[in-house]
Every structure is written in structure tokens, then in C-alpha cells.
């Protein structure tokens with residue numbers, strides 16, 4: 202999870218739909234803005250270009266019309282994460298990735314283990330109840346609880362593994378100064394794009410690969426925010 206700035210003002214359809222008996226909170230203008238603001242990435246798992254896009258209520262509306270149509274409460278999510286989070290009370294009070302002060306990716310270390318099997322690991326850097334709840338949600342998303350969720354989580358981890366492999370090819374080439382395929386300048390530019398959140402998914406994991414290596418952190422640490 203990384204910080205993503207929500208654009209303002211709210212899409213026009215929301216106020217119009219709110220006063221209807223069965224108004225829609227996911228009209229075209231809302232989806233277009235969410236798609237752009239969230240860089241076409243699920244805000245929870247950070248999967249890029251999900252094939253099932255859902256408009257997630259950050260705080261479950263449970264019939265509250267104000268929460269249902271509040272632009273600040275509408276987030277871009279994949280189907281897997283939306284179903285996993287649901288309206289469960291344990292995930293109500295989590296870090297908000299659209300609030301810069303919440304510092305989502307710096308307060309939770311996003312790491313992976315490759316052996317004995319590929320797994321995502323979330324470590325609390327700076328603890329409070331929101332951080333703990335967010336880690337619980339991330340663990341549920343990346344591991345699954347029901348059988349269906351476990352299958353979905355396995356697909357998600359496979360996508361994460363593939364994308365991190367590609368990213369680590371770039372960082373390895375940078376560290377070994379291997380410019381046999383593309384120039385070092387181009388390698389640096391591609392790494393920076395990945396860290397700036399507008400290229401590919403799983404940005405928080407990539408930023409932690411940088412933070413965890415002193416040489417990479419010195420060169421690219423400034424782009425991890």
C-alpha cells in the first residue's frame with residue numbers, strides 16, 4: 202500500500218445520484234477519476250490493471266447515504282480485496298492511503314520470502330491500532346482465509362513474484378553496473394518510474410527492496426516517497 206493523492210473536486214454525478222432513490226456511486230465519471238487517481242492499481246494489494254474493478258467504500262456505508270456517496274470514501278479496488286475486506290469491523294480502522302500523514306508504506310515494511318516458498322511478509326515499523334489492522338488485512342489478502350480466497354491469494358502472489366523478479370533484474374544490473382542490454386542511465390530511469398507509482402504494480406514492495414539495500418537506498422531512496 203502506498204500514498205495516492207485523490208483529485209478534487211468530487212465527480213459531479215455523486216451529488217446528483219445521492220438524492221435519487223436508487224442512485225449510483227460508481228457512474229462513469231467516478232470510475233474514470235478513481236482509475237486515474239489510483240494509477241489503475243488496487244489500493245490494497247497494489248495489483249496493476251485488475252480485470253475486476255470495484256468501487257470500494259473505505260468506511261463501509263451500511264446504508265448511510267452520506268458515506269455511500271462521499272468522494273473521500275470511494276476507493277479503487279480489485280474484486281479479491283473488496284471481498285476480503287468486506288464490511289468487517291476488524292478492517293474498519295485501517296491506514297488511509299489517500300492521507301499523506303498516514304505514511305502507509307513507510308509504517309509497514311512490505312517484504313517477500315522466496316524460500317521454502319514465495320510469501321509476502323508485512324512487518325510493523327511504527328505501531329498503532331491502524332497499522333496492526335492494516336497488516337491483518339494485508340495478510341488476509343495475500344494469504345486468504347476461505348478456500349476461494351486462498352486460490353485468489355495464490356494467483357496474487359504469483360503476479361507479485363513475477364513483477365519483483367523483473368524489478369530485481371533492474372536493480373541487479375544497476376548494482377553490477379551491467380550495461381550490456383541497456384544503458385545505466387536508462388536502467389536508473391526505469392527504476393525511478395517503478396518507485397514513483399506510475400509504472401506497474403506492487404510499488405510498496407519495490408520501495409522496500411530499495412530501502413533494504415544501502416547502495417540502492419543512497420541512489421534511489423529519495424524516490425521512495
Ligand SMILES: [Zn+2]
Pocket residue numbers: 243244245246247248278279280281282283
Ligand atoms: Zn487488490
